[in-house]
Amino acid sequence: MPRRQQASARQQRLGAELRKLREAAGLKGREAAALLGTDSAQVSQIEAGLAGVSKVRMRRIAAQYACTDTELVDALAAMAVARTQGWWEEYRGLLPTSFLDLSELEHHATYRWDVEFLYIPGLLQTEDYARALFSSRVPELPEEDLELRVRHRMRRRTILERERPIPYDALVHEAALRIMVGSRAASRAQLTRVLELSEADHISVRVIPFELEHFSDVGAAMVYAGGAVPRLDTVVRDGPHGTVFVDSAAQLSVFRTHFRRLQAVSLDPERSRDLIHRLSKEL
Structure with a gap:
C-alpha cells in the first residue's frame, strides 16, 4: 500500500500495537522485516501508521510474532484497512x-x-x-x-x-x-x-x-x-x-x-x- 502523508489516530494505534507485538516477540525491526519478506523501513512505516496493511498481512504478522491472543488478532485485523470513509471525512x-x-x-x-x-x-x-x-x-x-x-x-x-x-x-x-x-x-x-x-x-x-x-x-x-x-x-x-x-x-x-x-x-x-x-x- 502507498505511504500515507498523515496517519489518523486509529492508524497510529494499529501501528503501535504491532510494535508492541514485535517487541514482545523479542524481535528487532530488521529481524521482523526478514520474517515478513520486506525491509526495516517498511516495518517502521507500518508501526508509525504511515503504511497500511491488509487483513491477510495483519494475520501473517501476528503469526510471525507468535501472538496467540485470537481476540486481539481479530480486533487488529478489523483495524487493518484503509482509512474508514466515514461522514467525518x-x-x-x-x-x-x-x-x-x-x-x-x-x-x-x-x-x-x-x-x-x-x-x-x-x-x-x-x-x-x-x-x-x-x-x-x-x-x-x-x-x-x-x-x-x-x-x-x-x-x-x-x-x-x-x-x-x-x-x-x-x-x-x-x-x-x-x-x-x-x-x-x-x-x-x-x-x-x-x-x-x-x-x-x-x-x-x-x-x-x-x-x-x-x-x-x-x-x-x-x-x-x-x-x-x-x-x-x-x-x-x-x-x-x-x-x-x-x-x-x-x-x-x-x-x-x-x-x-x-x-x-x-x-x-x-x-x-x-x-x-x-x-x-x-x-
Whole structure:
C-alpha cells in the first residue's frame, strides 16, 4: 500500500500495537522485516501508521510474532484497512485533525463513558448550547468555522441514534447542570434534552452532586471509548495544548478506576433525573 502523508489516530494505534507485538516477540525491526519478506523501513512505516496493511498481512504478522491472543488478532485485523470513509471525512482540511480522530474513534467504539464537571458532555448537547460554547472561545472563531464545529458536534450524535447505538454512560457534575451556557431558554432546553436522552435504554446519565464530602476528583474529566478488546480502549482528554489520546495499559487502568469511583458516589439514574428536572424548573 502507498505511504500515507498523515496517519489518523486509529492508524497510529494499529501501528503501535504491532510494535508492541514485535517487541514482545523479542524481535528487532530488521529481524521482523526478514520474517515478513520486506525491509526495516517498511516495518517502521507500518508501526508509525504511515503504511497500511491488509487483513491477510495483519494475520501473517501476528503469526510471525507468535501472538496467540485470537481476540486481539481479530480486533487488529478489523483495524487493518484503509482509512474508514466515514461522514467525518467531509470535514478533513476544515477542522483540526483531532476532531476527525475523535469521530472515527467513537464510530468504532463498543461503548462510551463520559465524565464532565463544567459542561454538558458533547454527545448530549443541543445545537444552541454547543454554539454558545464555541462562541466563547478565545480568540473568537470566524462564523464559518464556528458553524462547522457546531455541525460536526451534532453529527457525532450518530453513535447514539443509529440502528445499533453503543451503550453510553455519562457522569455529570451538578456544576455543569447549573452553569448557564447561552441564554436562560437555551440552558433550560439543554436540561430538557438531557432528560429526554436519559430515558433511552442505552443511555445512562448520573449526576455527581454538590453535597459530596471530601470530593476533589475534578481532574478526572474524560472521554473513555471501549475497544473491541480492553487492550484497545482509549481515553481522550482535552489539555492546554490540544487533545490527547491515552492508550497505555497503566493509564487506562487508572482511568477505569476513576470512573468506577465516581460512578459509585453519583446519584442513581432516577434520582439524577429528578435533580435535573428540578434544576430545569428553576431556570
